Amino acid sequence: MHNPGTTLSAMRASAPLVHNITNFVAMNVMANVLLAIGASPAMVHAREEAAEFAGLAQALTVNIGTADPAWGTAMQEAAAVMSEADRPWVFDPVGVAATRFRQDLSDRLLDLKPTVVRGNASEILTLAGLGGSARGVDTGDSVASAEDAARALAQRTGGVVAVSGPVDYITDGARVARVSNGHPMMARITVMGCSLNGVIAAFCADHPTFDATVAALAAYGAAGEMAGAAAQGPGSFQVAFLDALHALTPEALNAAAQIELAT
Amino acid sequence: MHNPGTTLSAMRASAPLVHNITNFVAMNVMANVLLAIGASPAMVHAREEAAEFAGLAQALTVNIGTADPAWGTAMQEAAAVMSEADRPWVFDPVGVAATRFRQDLSDRLLDLKPTVVRGNASEILTLAGLGGSARGVDTGDSVASAEDAARALAQRTGGVVAVSGPVDYITDGARVARVSNGHPMMARITVMGCSLNGVIAAFCADHPTFDATVAALAAYGAAGEMAGAAAQGPGSFQVAFLDALHALTPEALNAAAQIELAT
Amino acid sequence: MHNPGTTLSAMRASAPLVHNITNFVAMNVMANVLLAIGASPAMVHAREEAAEFAGLAQALTVNIGTADPAWGTAMQEAAAVMSEADRPWVFDPVGVAATRFRQDLSDRLLDLKPTVVRGNASEILTLAGLGGSARGVDTGDSVASAEDAARALAQRTGGVVAVSGPVDYITDGARVARVSNGHPMMARITVMGCSLNGVIAAFCADHPTFDATVAALAAYGAAGEMAGAAAQGPGSFQVAFLDALHALTPEALNAAAQIELAT
Numbered sequence: 001m002h003n004p005g006t007t008l009s010a011m012r013a014s015a016p017l018v019h020n021i022t023n024f025v026a027m028n029v030m031a032n033v034l035l036a037i038g039a040s041p042a043m044v045h046a047r048e049e050a051a052e053f054a055g056l057a058q059a060l061t062v063n064i065g066t067a068d069p070a071w072g073t074a075m076q077e078a079a080a081v082m083s084e085a086d087r088p089w090v091f092d093p094v095g096v097a098a099t100r101f102r103q104d105l106s107d108r109l110l111d112l113k114p115t116v117v118r119g120n121a122s123e124i125l126t127l128a129g130l131g132g133s134a135r136g137v138d139t140g141d142s143v144a145s146a147e148d149a150a151r152a153l154a155q156r157t158g159g160v161v162a163v164s165g166p167v168d169y170i171t172d173g174a175r176v177a178r179v180s181n182g183h184p185m186m187a188r189i190t191v192m193g194c195s196l197n198g199v200i201a202a203f204c205a206d207h208p209t210f211d212a213t214v215a216a217l218a219a220y221g222a223a224g225e226m227a228g229a230a231a232q233g234p235g236s237f238q239v240a241f242l243d244a245l246h247a248l249t250p251e252a253l254n255a256a257a258q259i260e261l262a263t
Numbered sequence: 264m265h266n267p268g269t270t271l272s273a274m275r276a277s278a279p280l281v282h283n284i285t286n287f288v289a290m291n292v293m294a295n296v297l298l299a300i301g302a303s304p305a306m307v308h309a310r311e312e313a314a315e316f317a318g319l320a321q322a323l324t325v326n327i328g329t330a331d332p333a334w335g336t337a338m339q340e341a342a343a344v345m346s347e348a349d350r351p352w353v354f355d356p357v358g359v360a361a362t363r364f365r366q367d368l369s370d371r372l373l374d375l376k377p378t379v380v381r382g383n384a385s386e387i388l389t390l391a392g393l394g395g396s397a398r399g400v401d402t403g404d405s406v407a408s409a410e411d412a413a414r415a416l417a418q419r420t421g422g423v424v425a426v427s428g429p430v431d432y433i434t435d436g437a438r439v440a441r442v443s444n445g446h447p448m449m450a451r452i453t454v455m456g457c458s459l460n461g462v463i464a465a466f467c468a469d470h471p472t473f474d475a476t477v478a479a480l481a482a483y484g485a486a487g488e489m490a491g492a493a494a495q496g497p498g499s500f501q502v503a504f505l506d507a508l509h510a511l512t513p514e515a516l517n518a519a520a521q522i523e524l525a526t
Numbered sequence: 527m528h529n530p531g532t533t534l535s536a537m538r539a540s541a542p543l544v545h546n547i548t549n550f551v552a553m554n555v556m557a558n559v560l561l562a563i564g565a566s567p568a569m570v571h572a573r574e575e576a577a578e579f580a581g582l583a584q585a586l587t588v589n590i591g592t593a594d595p596a597w598g599t600a601m602q603e604a605a606a607v608m609s610e611a612d613r614p615w616v617f618d619p620v621g622v623a624a625t626r627f628r629q630d631l632s633d634r635l636l637d638l639k640p641t642v643v644r645g646n647a648s649e650i651l652t653l654a655g656l657g658g659s660a661r662g663v664d665t666g667d668s669v670a671s672a673e674d675a676a677r678a679l680a681q682r683t684g685g686v687v688a689v690s691g692p693v694d695y696i697t698d699g700a701r702v703a704r705v706s707n708g709h710p711m712m713a714r715i716t717v718m719g720c721s722l723n724g725v726i727a728a729f730c731a732d733h734p735t736f737d738a739t740v741a742a743l744a745a746y747g748a749a750g751e752m753a754g755a756a757a758q759g760p761g762s763f764q765v766a767f768l769d770a771l772h773a774l775t776p777e778a779l780n781a782a783a784q785i786e787l788a789t
Contacts, residue, residue: 017662025290025306027551031716036760041716042621042662043551046594049625056624056662068309068333070594095305098319099312136280136305136319188509190294190304234299235505242761246714288553288569331572331596358568361582362575399543399568399582451772453557453567497562498768 004215004257005250007207012038016205018198019057021045021075023065023094026194029238033195036245037219039202050074054081059201062109063194064102065094065137072105079112088115088204090197097126097134110157115209116200117153118162120193121146128153143169160209162200164193168217170210177214180258181221183228185237196220214259222256223248267478267520268513270470275301279468281461282320284308284338286328286357289457292501296458299508300482302465313337317344322464325372326457327365328357328400335368342375351378351467353460358400360389373420379463379476380416381425383456384409391416406432414439423472425463427456431480433473440477443521444484446491448500459483477522485519486511530741530783531776533733538564542731544724545583547571547601549591549620552720555764559721562771563745565728576600580607585727588635589720590628591620591663598631605638614641614730616723623652623660636683641735642726643679644688646719647672654679669695686735688726690719694743696736703740706784707747709754711763722746740785748782749774 017040022030027043034041044053047070054060060082062075082089091114096102106127110117117127120139125132128149133140143165150161154173163169168179186192199220203212226244231237280303285293290306297304307316310333317323323345325338345352354377359365369390373380380390383402388395391412396403406428413424417436426432431442449455462483466475489507494500543566548556553569560567570579573596580586586608588601608615617640622628632653636643643653646665651658654675659666669691676687680699689695694705712718725746729738752770757763 019662023306024287024550025294028291028554028716031551032760032764035714035716040662040664042624043549043592044621044624045592046627048594049627052625052627053662066306066308068311095307098305098307099315101309101312101315136282136303136316138303188298190291190298233506233509234295235502235509238295238505239502239761239765242764243759246759246761286569287550288557291554329569329571331574358570361568361570362578364572364575364578399545399566399579401566451561453554453561496769496772497558498765498772501558501768502765 003254004218005254007203007212007215008219008253009250010206011202014206015040016058016202017042017056018059018061018201019044019054019078020061020198021050021071021078022061022063022194025065026063026191029191030195030198032242033245034198034202036242037199037202039198041198045071045074047074051077051081054078058205059087060089061092061197061201062089063092063094063197064105065194067105076108076112079109079114083112088201088209090114090116090118090201092194092197093117093119093123093127094194095134095137096123097132098136113157114159115204116160116162116213117157118164118197118200120164124153124161124163125149143167160213162213162217164196170214170217172210175210176262178260178262179214179217179221181218181225181256183224185228185231185234186224188234189238218257218259219248219253222253225256266517267481268517270466270475270478271482271516272513273469274465277469278303279321279465280305280319281322281324281464282307282317282341283324283461284313284334284341285324285326285457288328289326289454292454293458293461295505296508297461297465299505300462300465302461304461308334308337310337314340314344317341321468322350323352324355324460324464325352326355326357326460327368328457330368339371339375342372342377346375351464351472353377353379353381353464355457355460356380356382356386356390357457358397359386360395360397361399376420377422378467378472379423379425380420381427381460381463383427387416387424387426388412406430423476425476425480433477433480435473438473439525441523441525442477442480442484444481444488444519446487448491448494448497449487451497452501481520481522482511482516485516488519529780530744531780533729533738533741534745534779535776536732537729540732541566542584542728543568543582544585544587544727545570545580545604546587546724547576547597547604548587548589548720551591552589552717555717556721556724558768559771560724560728562768563725563728565724567724571597571600573600577603577607580604584731585613586615587618587723587727588615589618589620589723590631591720593631602634602638605635605640609638614727614735616640616642616644616727618720618723619643619645619649619653620720621660621663622649623658624662639683640685641730642686642688642739643683644690644723644726646690650679650687650689651675669693686739688739688743690722696740696743698736701736702788704786704788705740705743705747707744707751707782709750711754711757711760712750714760715764744783744785745774745779748779751782
């Protein structure tokens with residue numbers, strides 16, 4: 001396993017262009033998160049240009065939080081471009097349990113074999129067909145309860161699955177890692193998960209997927225810890241979090257990372 | 264009348280899922296406002312899923328600030344779900360005077376009898392067919408000039424109407440309250456009114472509408488006063504406002520609330 | 527040439543209503559930027575109302591960052607209203623090199639003769655048919671390399687062209703100005719260029735275009751310098767920038783402005 005600081009440094013050196021088809025709520029924050037950590041974001045979703053733009057990008061993220069049928073088509077076309085070019089794309093099944101539309105679109109996206117699927121426990125349980133007790137777009141399940149679902153889903157996609165929570169669970173169907181970085185305030189701010197997808201995609205642009213995903217989760221959580229130490233509440237947390245992503249050095253990341261590897 | 268601190272505590276204990284069909288400008292801030300005060304937001308607007316999602320929510324907000332015909336249909340279908348289930352929904356007629364499209368959509372939404380209508384004075388005057396002198400999405404009229412319009416509109420909908428301004432005016436057609444909490448900087452930040460709709464909806468999820476609306480306006484204005492005391496300008500005001508919503512205790516709210524009841 | 531402080535004061539006195547058809551990423555920040563500096567923003571993009579709304583506005587901005595065909599039609603209809611009424615509109619060709627859709631839409635908008643075109647060097651080179659080496663929505667070219675392209679483009683539109691960068695270049699095809707205000711952190715925050723379009727439009731509402739554009743760029747850059755002196759990173763920069771736009775006095779602007787006129 002690479003150390004996460006090395007992966008961060010290499011990502012910053014290449015500053016990958018990350019194409020994001022994400023929800024309206026996340027677009028601005030996600031772009032700023034990617035800029036703050038050192039990548040180059042673009043938010044492009046229209047069917048008339050999504051696939052063409054994907055051809056220019058080093059990585060792609062797809063998030064169904066505010067999709068509609070036209071965006072669903074754009075997502076599939078852009079994801080197909082990445083899969084054919086063997087470039088990474090990250091899928092976030094936001095609120096998949098809530099509506100039939102989200103379930104159908106997620107099924108079609110899973111068939112395109114996302115490099116990484118990242119969601120909360122309820123979302124991963126739902127994708128794996130194992131139930132789950134979501135509440136709107138929030139999880140009602142523990143990360144531990146979604147471990148079997150994550151492994152099954154990774155075996156279906158042939159990629160990596162990451163379950164976000166107080167301790168994140170990452171698997172490629174065989175290997176397992178747990179990352180316990182983070183801060184409770186991250187759950188009191190919207191689109192923290194959505195924005196993380198971009199960081200994972202940026203880290204995966206030039207690195208093996210499993211290691212890059214683990215490093216991205218550690219970096220994101222470490223920045224959250226730095227921000228939490230400085231913040232008075234959710235407003236000042238957001239500000240401190242962008243500052244922390246920008247200030248995070250490889251050395252500070254290696255010192256802060258709490259990664260446990262298992263099998 | 265309940266005291267507003269009690270209503271705030273009860274809302275936080277139930278953390279209602281608030282479904283928002285709001286404008287692009289407001290989505291992120293509104294989600295963070297709802298999280299900061301203790302509710303659970305979701306932003307879902309596509310026609311393919313809005314009504315289904317409304318079936319999961321404890322309350323709904325509808326805001327026409329950046330609507331189009333497809334969203335207009337989603338708004339009506341989601342509102343109909345709430346009305347049939349006797350669950351609250353809040354309607355914000357942003358900029359209704361500006362275009363024929365907004366007027367037609369607002370008429371259709373009023374026919375579905377929103378639990379609460381909240382707008383600025385010009386918007387309420389326009390909805391009541393009494394003119395008004397809006398300037399884009401900003402008011403050109405005083406709250407006092409819209410009192411008759413608010414009462415007439417409340418009698419049409421059978422619900423509560425709230426006119427936002429330096430002193431808010433709230434009526435159910437018979438009872439009247441005025442809330443004078445707030446800070447002038449709230450008018451120098453975008454989507455402060457839009458985000459307030461979510462707080463009203465969250466407070467109404469488990470409480471009688473008139474009392475809940477008054478309590479929500481007092482809580483929002485009290486947080487604005489706390490933020491205004493800490494801020495250097497509109498940027499730092501936004502940050503301090505989210506921190507203040509999160510930090511606001513029932514006791515602090517009861518101490519700060521400036522509510523005048525009348526008939 | 528007016529001094530920029532006088533132009534700022536006059537803009538604040540009239541508080542022009544600026545209609546923006548901009549991208550999803552920029553909407554919230556751009557509205558707050560316009561409010562902070564003293565204008566009155568509205569974000570209205572649906573085809574069903576964009577032209578009608580433009581009829582109410584003192585100035586318009588058009589930005590293709592997240593356009594689709596329906597928005598493209600709204601942009602053209604709103605721009606035509608402004609051109610016919612001889613009111614200013616600003617065009618930002620975000621990422622025009624990236625896709626055929628953006629190039630076609632930009633061509634149609636240029637035919638409507640925007641009062642001001644503002645973009646980065648790669649975008650201006652692309653519009654002028656002179657190549658450019660964009661990377662997604664970011665420039666790969668220097669401002670100096672786009673000077674000929676800017677003059678040629680200004681001669682095509684009959685308006686002003688502004689190339690943003692460390693030193694901005696502004697021309698109406700004959701006159702030239704360079705503005706060297708700004709701060710490196712402005713390139714580490716998303717939608718700083720998009721939001722600037724609104725400030726240019728507001729300044730142009732009541733003033734000759736070339737002078738107003740120069741004054742707007744100086745004011746924006748001066749606020750960036752103030753923010754950069756106060757910020758710890760990109761998160762705190764955003765906050766300080768809105769505070770600085772709000773606090774910027776005509777006297778401080780005149781003292782800070784770094785404008786070089788040439789021919």
